[in-house]
Amino acid sequence: MLRHEFQPGRLVAGVFLTLAGITYVGDAGGAWDTPWFAVIPMVVGGLCLAGAVGLLTRAIRGRRAKHRTETPPEVEERAQPPAPH
Secondary structure, three states, rough: OOOOOHHHHHHHHHHHHHHHHHHHHHHHOOOOOOOOOHHHHHHHHHHHHHHHHHHHHHHHHHHHHOOOOOOOOOHHHHOOOOOOO
């Protein structure tokens, strides 16, 4: 069982920010030479893409939630308070 719901927008943002960090570490370590302005489009583009993915995910999940009309019987049984004696 998953401990939290999967959020692909946060995954995309994390990947792009990690890529930006790796770019700076490679530059600081002398592996390659990165201009100071090269990371800005990478971060901004990644955050924009993450926002679009997040909006798309919310739209899909919202549409699925609207079409659900029934709840599983287990949830209905647990939601009722016990009958007084």
